[in-house]
Amino acid sequence: MHLIDFFDYGVGHDPVAECLVEGDLRMSYAQVDEWTHRIAWALADQGIGPQGRVAVLSPNNVWGYIAILGTQRARAVWVPLTARASVDEIIAHLRRTQSEWLLYHSEFDGAITRIVAEVPSLRGIVCVDQATGPHGGLAQWTASRAGQLFPLPDSDMRDAIFRITSSGGTTGAPKAVIQTQIGVEANMATFMAIAHDPLPRYLLCNPMTHAAGIVSFHVLARGGTVHILRTPELDKVVDLIETERITALMLTPTSIYSLLGKPDIRNRDFTSLRHFIFGAAPMATEKLREAIEVFGPVMMQIYGQTEASTALAAMLPHEYARFAADPSLLHRLASCGRATPFTRLGIMSSTGELLPRGERGELVVRGGMVMQGYWNEQELDTGASKFGWHHTGDIAYEDEEGYFYIVDRVRDLIISGGFNIFPSEVEQVVWSHPAVQDCAVIGVPDEKWGEAVKAVVELKPGASATGEEIMALCKEKLGSVKAPKTVEFWDELPRSPLKKVLKKEIRQRYWSAS
Structure with missing residues (x-):
């Protein structure tokens, strides 16, 4: 089974049921289904066949979501591009994956000229949330195939590539990760088994390129509704x-x-x-x-x-x-x-x-x-x-x-004076302080111990605490070896587009100086 097969199963539940909702825009399964066929035909007419690499650059948006489903109808490989990434990062992933086509949201109009110039593998681009435009709009691009059903492939393509996504880069340089349709099957089966919800109404508010988007796909198979919020x-x-x-x-x-x-x-x-x-x-x-x-x-x-x-x-x-x-x-x-x-x-x-x-x-x-x-x-x-x-x-x-x-x-383990210290254990104690919003515990260079435990803390708005309080709390709960030797308060911890704390960036501040 392919992702689009699960969507088709949802269409069969009730074609007039609400499928995608964003603000005042409410689209039925039948309406979304028609657009996926139009996009698949348009890609095929441009020579993008099965397993061709099609990138989608869009914030959480109905038309960006439909573009993803359209690439899957064409049996192409979806190349997700994180909307919150820098233009340099977007170009790097397009070049890394040798993407052939780009479906983008008008939010990125200002970056498109540079992207096209620096990604020689791109054969074409289309704006998905505009009917027409200098690079073509979705309605204009797909008009000649309106009302035509895209044919099923000759084989089930179960082991085909689903998408080539970028690793987070939180522990090193980003890599292009190949995920298959077998993985889609496994995810669908898993959420069908563990998330019992006959007609779910799912709020997609974290990036659709990441886990929240993958979770949303089982909602389609159930005939439920995906409500889309940009951020x-x-x-x-x-x-x-x-x-x-x-x-x-x-x-x-x-x-x-x-x-x-x-x-x-x-x-x-x-x-x-x-x-x-x-x-x-x-x-x-x-x-x-x-x-x-x-x-x-x-x-x-x-x-x-x-x-x-x-x-x-x-x-x-x-x-x-x-x-x-x-x-x-x-x-x-x-x-x-x-x-x-x-x-x-x-x-x-x-x-x-x-x-x-x-x-x-x-x-x-x-x-x-x-x-x-x-x-x-x-x-x-x-x-x-x-x-x-x-x-x-x-x-x-x-x-x-x-x-x-x-x-x-494994990479975050702190070795101080020959003792192995796991930052997450210390973070659990720091988090328990009523004034703490978030924290990161890292090892910093120390002449005597090799590494010393340091807590970098973000306080709740309007709250106050001292480093001595937090060190004393950790010493009481964990003992002196694991307790932070120093505490720093930052207004805001650095985070990835998924709001994961970037320990790599925090750590670099102390290790680069050494």
Whole structure:
């Protein structure tokens, strides 16, 4: 099965049902379906055949979303471009993937001349949210094929490339990651199994190029509605949950912390929610308990990464609710959940042995969600798939009931005076301070210990705290070895377009000076 086959299944549920909603624009399944056929024909008429590489550059937008589905109808390879990336980064990914066609939003009109000049592989470009334009508009480009159904391929193309996306670059230079239609199948099956919601109303407010977009696809297969918000403006998010009776959405922990800090948040209506999904980073357990109190027993975590997207492990709402209510099980709030039904997880030593429950090692995975490899960088594939498993780069352990706990990234481990210190353990304590909005714990150069533990803290608006308070709290909870030796307060931590804290940038400030 191909992504577009799942969409077609949704069309068959009820063609006149609402499929995509953005502001006052409300489009039925039949309307979206017609546009996907028009786009597929237009690509084919320009010589873009199956597995041709078609990039889509758009913020969260109905027409950008339809463009993605149109590339899939053509059986082309979708090349996602992050709307919040710099023009340099956009050009780099287009060149890296040798993209042949670009479907773009008018927001990027000012950058198009430069993009075309610097990406020689591009054979054509079209603006998707305008009917006409200097580079062609969607209606104009597809007019000759209106009303014509695009034919099914001669084979099912199950193992074809779905998309070539960019790794986050939070730990090194971005790489082009190949994801297949087998991965689409695995994701669809997983969300059908773990997210029971007959006719979901999903709010897509995080970038559609990332996990939130992948999660939205199963909504189409169910015949549900995807409500599109350009950016996760939190006041609008809450308003839409109430007015559109949203049943599911996905936000980062950072955005959830900001929501919890809103003074009227406990007076708003979240009774329609069934799944409030978070991922991309761990969530502070104290704030998770608060989220369950505010939003109800709907919190759901998914764990994945670009190279193995999107839900390798999951903690489901009923599990969080049970653990939060039982003092003997509160420690489980720190878990990312159990392996999802179509994935096998393990904990591996550096020499390739699978470790017993309770021992720490690298989290490894097998299953359809694992990438095919890196585009034109085959030498990197070997390191990521040693010993027959995909290596996530996360240090973790599994408890006696199969729940996995991410201890830290292998690259983030701090070695101070011969002791291994996991920053995430320290961050959990720092987050528990009532004045702390977010934090990052890193190792900084130290002449005596090699590395010293440092906490970089972002406070809640209007709150105050001292470094001495935070160091004393950590020393009380963790002991002197793991407690930060210094604390710095920053107005705002550097974050990626997905709101992940960029430890690499924080670390560089201290290590480049050394």
